[in-house]
Amino acid sequence: MPLPSQLEGRLRVPVVAAPMFLVSGPELVIETCKAGALGTLPALNQRTTAGLDEWLTRIDEELGATPGSAPYGVNLIAHRTNPRLQADLEVIVEHEVPLVITSLGAATEVVEAVHSYGGLVFHDVTGVAHARKAAAVGVDGLILVSAGAGGHAGSLNPFALMAEVRPWFEGTILLAGCLSTGRDVLAARAMGADLAYLGTRFIATEESMASDGYREMIVDAGAADIVYTPAISTIPANFLRESIVAAGLDPEHLAEPEKVDLSHVTNPHAEGEGGAVPAKPTSEAKAWRDIWSAGQGSGAIDAVLPARDLVVRLAEEYEAAREQLCGGGTR
Ligand SMILES: Cc1cc2nc3c(=O)[nH]c(=O)nc-3n(C[C@H](O)[C@H](O)[C@H](O)COP(=O)(O)O)c2cc1C
Numbered sequence: 001m002p003l004p005s006q007l008e009g010r011l012r013v014p015v016v017a018a019p020m021f022l023v024s025g026p027e028l029v030i031e032t033c034k035a036g037a038l039g040t041l042p043a044l045n046q047r048t049t050a051g052l053d054e055w056l057t058r059i060d061e062e063l064g065a066t067p068g069s070a071p072y073g074v075n076l077i078a079h080r081t082n083p084r085l086q087a088d089l090e091v092i093v094e095h096e097v098p099l100v101i102t103s104l105g106a107a108t109e110v111v112e113a114v115h116s117y118g119g120l121v122f123h124d125v126t127g128v129a130h131a132r133k134a135a136a137v138g139v140d141g142l143i144l145v146s147a148g149a150g151g152h153a154g155s156l157n158p159f160a161l162m163a164e165v166r167p168w169f170e171g172t173i174l175l176a177g178c179l180s181t182g183r184d185v186l187a188a189r190a191m192g193a194d195l196a197y198l199g200t201r202f203i204a205t206e207e208s209m210a211s212d213g214y215r216e217m218i219v220d221a222g223a224a225d226i227v228y229t230p231a232i233s234t235i236p237a238n239f240l241r242e243s244i245v246a247a248g249l250d251p252e253h254l255a256e257p258e259k260v261d262l263s264h265v266t267n268p269h270a271e272g273e274g275g276a277v278p279a280k281p282t283s284e285a286k287a288w289r290d291i292w293s294a295g296q297g298s299g300a301i302d303a304v305l306p307a308r309d310l311v312v313r314l315a316e317e318y319e320a321a322r323e324q325l326c327g328g329g330t331r
Contacts, residue, residue: 003195004120007038013315015037015185016037019042021288024040025207028207033070036311041055044082053095056091072097075100092114102134122140144161148226151293158175182321201300201310203218214240
């Protein structure tokens with residue numbers, strides 16, 4: 001599919017740096033966009049709507065002063081338990097944020113508000129039923145979050161997910177899960193994605209808000225160091241094993257959550273940043289802040305880089321892979 005006109009010709013490489021709770025802030029967005037990939041951040045990484053307004057003002061100014069920058073995006077948790085949804089959406093409309101990424105709910109109101117100024121809405125899904133619901137409310141793009149992704153990953157193989165969505169969805173498709181290199185980005189395109197959605201790879205950048213320990217743990221980790229469990233966030237998510245151990249928990253014997261409680265994600269600033277670990281009351285550690293999420297793509301991440309260098313590297317790897325595979329060779 002061609003990219004929507006708002007994005008066509010605006011990206012140096014078909015990459016979106018995915019929004020990550022407590023990790024993506026304005027520095028990462030600005031440097032990513034200046035280098036030519038689409039940078040994003042979750043609205044809830046700011047404690048207040050006024051703070052979000054300040055961040056967006058800064059991003060608009062910096063990117064406005066740098067011709068050729070890629071557009072940016074903001075992630076909205078479009079769930080009824082997010083008390084800031086309406087206020088944050090108003091600020092997004094005021095700033096005419098080019099891309100809004102919705103998660104945990106696709107709402108007609110959000111789509112209408114963003115379309116009113118010509119913006120785009122992409123929605124992330126881990127399965128086909130939610131993809132159909134989001135398509136029905138008119139989102140412009142679907143983000144297919146497959147098994148092994150950082151954060152609240154899905155459990156479906158990316159080929160299987162793509163095969164069940166690409167044939168009927170006419171909008172933009174992004175693939176997420178374990179994409180770390182430019183060659184991976186090309187593979188996602190070959191599978192039918194228009195854009196690649198990279199989270200974990202962007203944690204290991206100098207501009208991410210992750211601590212040094214978090215970044216280094218990702219550089220050192222392989223896929224076997226990632227634990228997929230509902231115990232930390234009450235719905236299944238991927239976490240670095242070593243950070244679970246450091247929090248005093250046994251990754252092999254994590255308690256099953258009694259019920260799904262996403263308030264630490266949808267209303268994170270209510271009880272302290274990051275929310276408490278729901279399933280382990282004896283631990284002082286907090287999900288996301290102390291128990292660190294990352295995807296199985298960690299194994300391909302070998303260094304912490306400035307975001308600019310990462311985007312340049314992704315673009316070079318992408319072109320080299322394309323040349324090698326499509327450059328007229330015999331195989
Ligand atoms: C630390 C962390 C925090 C995340 N926070 C969010 C979030 O706030 N909102 C969201 O839509 N996705 C969130 N995600 C998911 C990412 O946006 C993206 O789907 C995922 O990282 C892609 O898979 P990858 O990490 O294998 O590249 C998070 C992922 C990580 C690793």
